[in-house]
Amino acid sequence: MGNIINGKEVSDKIRESMSAQIEEFKNKTGVVPRLEVVLVGEDPASQVYVRSKEKACAKLGMESKTHRLPESTKQEQLVDLVRTLNKDKKVHGILVQLPLPKGINATKVLDEISPEKDVDGLHPYNMGKLLKGEDPLFVSCTPQGIIELIKTTGVPIKGAEVVVVGRSNIVGKPVALLLLQQHATVTICHSRTKDLGEVTRRADILIVSVGSPQIVKGDMIKKGAVVIDVGVNRLSDKLVGDVDFESAKEVASFITPVPRGVGPMTIAMLLKNTFLAAQRGVK
Numbered sequence: 001m002g003n004i005i006n007g008k009e010v011s012d013k014i015r016e017s018m019s020a021q022i023e024e025f026k027n028k029t030g031v032v033p034r035l036e037v038v039l040v041g042e043d044p045a046s047q048v049y050v051r052s053k054e055k056a057c058a059k060l061g062m063e064s065k066t067h068r069l070p071e072s073t074k075q076e077q078l079v080d081l082v083r084t085l086n087k088d089k090k091v092h093g094i095l096v097q098l099p100l101p102k103g104i105n106a107t108k109v110l111d112e113i114s115p116e117k118d119v120d121g122l123h124p125y126n127m128g129k130l131l132k133g134e135d136p137l138f139v140s141c142t143p144q145g146i147i148e149l150i151k152t153t154g155v156p157i158k159g160a161e162v163v164v165v166g167r168s169n170i171v172g173k174p175v176a177l178l179l180l181q182q183h184a185t186v187t188i189c190h191s192r193t194k195d196l197g198e199v200t201r202r203a204d205i206l207i208v209s210v211g212s213p214q215i216v217k218g219d220m221i222k223k224g225a226v227v228i229d230v231g232v233n234r235l236s237d238k239l240v241g242d243v244d245f246e247s248a249k250e251v252a253s254f255i256t257p258v259p260r261g262v263g264p265m266t267i268a269m270l271l272k273n274t275f276l277a278a279q280r281g282v283k
Helices: 007-029 044-059 075-087 106-112 124-131 141-153 172-181 196-200 262-281
Strands: 034-040 063-069 093-096 161-165 185-189 205-208 226-229 233-235 238-240
Parallel strands (some): 034 063, 034 093
Antiparallel strands (some): 233 238
């Protein structure tokens, strides 16, 4: 049976190490790291994520503010808000919570965020730097958290065969690029991949992020693989991942649960990026 990678415990350790640093920074500079979140509409999952971010900021002594906008908000209004936040020197990080309502072009909104405040790492400048193998100002939070979780296993990334199931700009593509930088051999699978199981069974490290409940079964996993499940889906009355946990844990050497797996790490990396933005702002 596979070892459980407890993302909550790893996240807590990261936050603890940041706490003293943030306090010292505030005392030295008089600057309080500040994150502004823009939430449009009433998506239940987004509401939960945003509340978690607010609580996490408060616990570390960072400031946060959430701009809660109605579903009817126009794209132009959203762009105007982002531009206003770009100009506010007290704001260090800006995060536009996805998904956005229909009728709003998310790419155009995200592109308006200043690269220096793009703590979610989704601006073309930061994504482009990552693609070129250079250091972006910020790396996307979930991919960054995934790398940290893999490192806790002690399984080397260098030389490993990694399969990423999912090609989103938020997770699949950036995590693949991060793994390439660490000398893994990376294959990206998606909805058009023929015989998904044949590909996933080659993986020393398997990362699944497609938003499809339990699509990857235990018989699709190589014995001894590290399995990172990014998916969060509601099935009946419980939350499940994109991996069938019960069958997968019998063959994996390490596996993340859902919940308490990748999710807490995403928030920890967001806090880390916001603090980094604040530090850069006083140099």
